[in-house]
Amino acid sequence: MIIRKVTSADTEQLTNLVREWIAGQTLFPPVDESFDFADLLRESDSLYYCVVAEDEEKKAMVGYALCTYNYAIWVGKSVMLENIFVKENYRRRGIGTRLLAAIHQHASEKGCLQVNFLTTNADKCEGFFKKIGARDLTDSEGWLMYTLSRENMIATEKYLPK
Numbered sequence: 001m002i003i004r005k006v007t008s009a010d011t012e013q014l015t016n017l018v019r020e021w022i023a024g025q026t027l028f029p030p031v032d033e034s035f036d037f038a039d040l041l042r043e044s045d046s047l048y049y050c051v052v053a054e055d056e057e058k059k060a061m062v063g064y065a066l067c068t069y070n071y072a073i074w075v076g077k078s079v080m081l082e083n084i085f086v087k088e089n090y091r092r093r094g095i096g097t098r099l100l101a102a103i104h105q106h107a108s109e110k111g112c113l114q115v116n117f118l119t120t121n122a123d124k125c126e127g128f129f130k131k132i133g134a135r136d137l138t139d140s141e142g143w144l145m146y147t148l149s150r151e152n153m154i155a156t157e158k159y160l161p162k
């Protein structure tokens with residue numbers, strides 16, 4: 001199994017894997033057929049870092065982990081683990097841990113001091129994150145997660161100087 005940085009040649013396989021992950025999610029709408037990673041891959045070095053797991057024998061991509069760059073005023077540089085996924089029939093073989101280790105290595109090289117991530121109960125991945133020592137801040141620090149849509153963003157334009 002090879003763990004390596006994603007390249008633009010991986011667009012199709014990565015898109016298929018992301019579709020596979022989304023298909024297993026109840027929080028997301030059905031997969032948009034026009035969805036692909038081509039645009040995102042063009043932004044790779046400034047927006048995010050992505051590693052993939054490749055089965056050398058089968059020449060197939062079987063997992064990925066993607067983090068985005070972040071800056072918190074009280075911590076400094078950090079990364080947000082946006083998503084990690086391993087195909088079902090490849091799980092519990094240490095691939096997820098190796099993907100995460102590659103993200104950690106990259107984050108350290110970039111001077112990032114923390115890895116944060118959001119997950120839902122539906123993901124059932126608590127065991128995985130606990131095994132590597134992650135702390136659940138939901139109750140201990142009372143974090144709440146909010147989002148603002150594009151419409152919300154546009155609605156605040158009236159507060160900008162004319």
Ligand SMILES: CC(C)(COP(=O)(O)OP(=O)(O)OC[C@H]1O[C@@H](n2cnc3c(N)ncnc32)[C@H](O)[C@@H]1OP(=O)(O)O)[C@@H](O)C(=O)NCCC(=O)NCCS
Nearest residue numbers: 083084085086091092093094095096097123125127128131
């Ligand atoms: C979470 C995920 C990436 C783990 O990948 P993986 O390759 O199976 O992980 P590993 O084999 O490296 O697991 C390492 C350890 O984590 C723990 N672990 C992993 N999956 C677990 C599970 N479903 N339940 C309990 N513990 C688990 C185990 O302690 C495991 O060690 P062990 O197999 O020696 O007992 C994979 O299950 C997945 O793709 N899930 C669906 C997507 C998802 O929920 N992603 C996270 C939210 S973005």
